[in-house]
Amino acid sequence: MKRFIVSGRRALSARASPLPHRPFATAAQPDESLASLLPKMPPFDYSPPPYTGPSAAEVLQKRQRYLSPAIFHFFKNPLNLVDGKMQYLFDENGRRYLDAFGGIATVCCGHCHPEVVEAIVNQTKRLQHSTVLYLNHTVADFAEALASKMPGDLKVVYFTNSGTEANELALLMARLYTGCHDVISIRNGYHGNAAATMNATAQSNYKFNVVQAGIHHSLNPDQYRGLFGSDGPKYARDVDEIITYGTTGCVAAFIAEAIQGVGGIMELAPGYLPAVYSSIRRAGGLCIADEVQSGFGRTGSHFWGFEAHGVVPDIVTMAKGIGNGIPLGAVVTTPDIAKVLTNRTYFNTFGGNPVCTAGGLAVLKVLEKEKLQQNALTVGSYLKERLVSLMEKHEIIGDVRGRGLMLGVELVTDRKAKTPAKVEIAHLMEQMKEMGVLIGKGGFFGNVFRITPPLCFTKDDADFLVDVMDYNMSKL
Structure with a gap:
């Protein structure tokens, strides 16, 4: 059913978009009768301040000259985004865009949420840097609040700067704790951009060719393209075979996302994780849940993605939405596993600094206060x-x-x-x-729309998104 609404509560207000909203890339504008049929962006009571910085062309020129050539962008003419408010972004001309993706990238509560911004600014005015070498209540308060969201005995928190760091630390801890080296991850998963995490990221191996001994990739429990459909235990047999024939029988860890984000929003087949966790623990290994993208209430039904599968991991990693856009990640594990690092020296200069943890604590408070889950x-x-x-x-x-x-x-x-x-x-x-x-977009073939907006997304936003998708698919 089409939902092209011409006027009323979903009409675009003057305050919502200070410049004309141009729905077509062509120079010619559609006639009024056609324009009246186009989906209308929901009204929004915010106008960004005028932008006086360099143009998109100037920024792109500098980017191409001075930044890594590995950096890419989605669009032929990349946007110069200069302002953000909740679920919306604004370009250099003040044009408003509905952000249906940035929630997974960094933003959980919404762009520039006032309470999160206030917490970060106030802490920056007081003290910017002081980690484990000194006492600071902000760091301890956030660790306590984060641990309260965890099931079982997952109570010890290590702070990092990113999801890559968190997963690297989790793999290190598992290897030290078990005394084993072999790690099993799922094909099509994604775990980061450092040496160990790249190798655990089976989807990227053919791109990066990062080779490390002891990393094994198991059959992806893909409910859409997979050999066994939604029969999770059948996919899990591949992990048993890897343990039996691909390792010495001693496994350090199994790491997986509950929903593969970069892999195309692929939810693992039901029954898969319980079967695999059982096999890994029989082999003496630890189970790591990568919640970098699916955590913090994003799935709605649960606060953590793994909870929907009825399992409790030994280690949980998280980042992105944890800080609503600031560099922050974390590893949460049990006191018993955490002791392994007391035999080594582990120190993270900026991980868990007061500014970032103040922002993280504010995010948790906003999630609960505004019932975003x-x-x-x-x-x-x-x-x-x-x-x-x-x-x-x-x-x-x-x-x-x-x-x-x-x-x-x-x-x-x-x-x-x-x-x-x-x-x-x-x-x-x-x-x-x-x-x-x-x-x-994502997926192994790059053909999957990834819809992961800030959690303040509304039904009107959802209607606008689907109507725009419908309109353009009709034009195909």
């Missing part, structure tokens, strides 16, 4: 229903998956053959950007 469940369920209904209209949609506000839409040119629609998704992203929607 419940909002992720309510709005995410509504959004998923609308996306599923879109499948009936557009053959290009092969699968809609995920939970809460962590959703994926896989595009294919042939539903039966599941042929990846790689060219089409790039075109659609460009067109959706021109109409004011920023969306991500």
